[in-house]
Amino acid sequence: MSKGSGERPEDEYAQAASVDDLPHFVLRQIAADLNPSDRPIAAHILTNLNDDGLLTVPVVEIARYHHVLISQVEAVLHLIQRAEPLGVGSPSPQAALLAQLEALSESSSVPAQAETAIREGMELLSRHRYLELGHLLGVSTKEAREIAAFIRTNLNPFPGRGHWGERGSSAGDPGTRALVYHYPDVIISRMNEGDETLLVVEIALPISGTLRVNPLFKQALHDAPSEKAEQWRSDLEQAELLVKCLQQRNHTLVRLMQRLTTLQREFILHGNAHMQPITRAYLSKELGVHESTISRAVSCKSVQLPNGHIVPMDVFFDRSLHIRTALRKIIDEETRALSDTEIGEILAQQGFSVARRTVAKYRSMEGILPAHLRNSGRRVASQTYILTPCR
Template sequence: MPRSTSTRCRCVRCAASPSPDASASTVSASGTGHTRRPTTSRPTEYLSWNVRVLLPTRLHPVAEYLIGNLNDNGYLDISLEEAAKATKTSLADASEALKTIQGIEPWGIGARDTRECLLIQMEHLAEIGEEVPPHARAIVADHFRELGEHKFGDIAQALRLTREEVQAAWDYIKENLNPFPAHAFAAGPDGTSIGGRQVALRPDVIIFKNEQADFEVDVIESRRFSLRVNPVYRQLVGQLQAARSAGQQALAMSDDERTHIRQYVTRAKFFIDNINQRRQTIARITEVIVECQRDFLERGVQSLRPLTRAEVGERIGMHESTVSRATAGKYVLLPGGQVIPFSMFFTASLGTKDVIKNIIDAEDRSRPYSDQEIVEKLRGEHGIILARRTVAKYREELQILPARLRKR
């Protein structure tokens, strides 16, 4: 059953909360997992990395086991009792690990059924200030089967609502919630997931033009969130340090309590430092991309120039693997309003795209080349061997219409 307790999204992107309780954030060392599925694909790596940051080391095995038992839609295929037994941990610990996983974006991951998935999403949307219809949660929580059967009249009668209010809630659910949260991991630049359902792509970085018509970079996390250690913990640590300096007995605390305070403040500071460093890294990477891809930002994808992660890393004094990790799964809002993945800036197929664009630019408009004819010209005139579907993909990325729509 979904929990009624309010929880914030706790993925690394959203762990930066304006709440002063940052001291409870835990940075953990790598743990060993008992996962049924290998954690080498990007979604599982993303979830594993987040839970290792957010949970203490002792909970890593059960968290990894839960992640390994998520199905292709992002739902948990096993019970908490099974997970607790398999990892020799308590049911309370398994529940805490699952609660943390469910707080990581895309929201709904780790739900045990569609009903819980939708309730998790509405809970988080409400927390970030998005308007959720007043009766939507009650309808999903108590009348989910009737909703699926479109028995709006029965729901309206049970909740003393009008049929129009139930219809409005249904429309909101269809347009704003995703019953397949794991599909968001496969979202492309146009925001369409594997299942063809629109998913909300939230940019991590904004590139915009200032009043001087220069491009500037804004890391959204830096603007929206400010992390700090809980003032109560800071005060306690200060008292402990002052007492130790004066050679006096500290407050009436046990050794375990003093250790707890020092440990959690140290971990909170370490977590905050890591978040700030990550923000600085993504900002530096984006500034280099802006410098290298200015023509693309001004004129569009046809002006995208060859750029590698190694080149960006060399410019900022970092290894290319650092650049790859920092930009993986992250999105940029361009001045023109499009949200694209960072990976679009790094492409080894630019030369081929330029050739395709030149072929199309030189074609007879009364008889434009089909994708298959472009394949043959690439092979015959340029020695480039591509499949027709690859040519179609590159043509679409260049925002060029198919032959039947280019004909004049």
């Protein structure tokens, strides 16, 4: 089709969807539901997302640019917000939380006051002012804490950070990579809701059926021309080796996940505070493989946990996650800003012996400001409800 035509070829969208950045990751999911007249609007929205997955231009400006009603733009935006990661395309963190809460309420129960807390109490939530939040919602401080914990655990005001990937520090730096988004390679789910439930592990292969070398090719090898017989035989051996290597890799991944779900069962079911500090070297000895085999098996792979969160597979080997979770809980519950030394003493009472310098490091990793800045009431709201920090 010529460039002068006002139409766009159908396969252009399919080609765009093969790129693993956030706009194309979302486009791949909604393309089938888009009317042809809505495609330019969707493209406008998706190309104006920031790294947090939030829309950076007003809806009215998009409507004016395309000469359409605001309601049409809002309909396309709602479709985008329902794609993964939920809430993507929202104009603000508050709107992202509300979109996720609406979707979550369709499949599970949510606290009655959660929507009000988000609509009217965002500032109180971000500053952990649970007493005032309770007064606003007409509930006790304990209930306000429970509502805040539900929001923090199940919702993410920055949808673009909900999927894992690598963030490049500069577009001009050839050594960096942009954020990459993935469907999970492994899905872990519960058999039922009890604490003693069995965990079901599914390996999400990128193919369907069974991979094998076409038997017709093997038969044709007997009738191959003499000058091509050797080449065909070599091709057949390489194909069979490829199939064998893929089967072995998948077998290793199955064994790895079976052992990880046993060792990290409490983390999978109950969250970061229950992470067990294990290493790749320890697991490689248990499975009888080289440590590099474990590293390759988990590299660039993701796992969907029973709560729906998608995390990098190497999070199972994060030996400081449970300590950082305890640190965050201490700061969430502080009545005054505690110094790193005081936090270290409380952690020691909980069985975590860490130096003050390490406390400062972990606090920085969690995006929490020092005591003197927390004391002035200036917390890092952008990190308060992040479920899985970008790695």
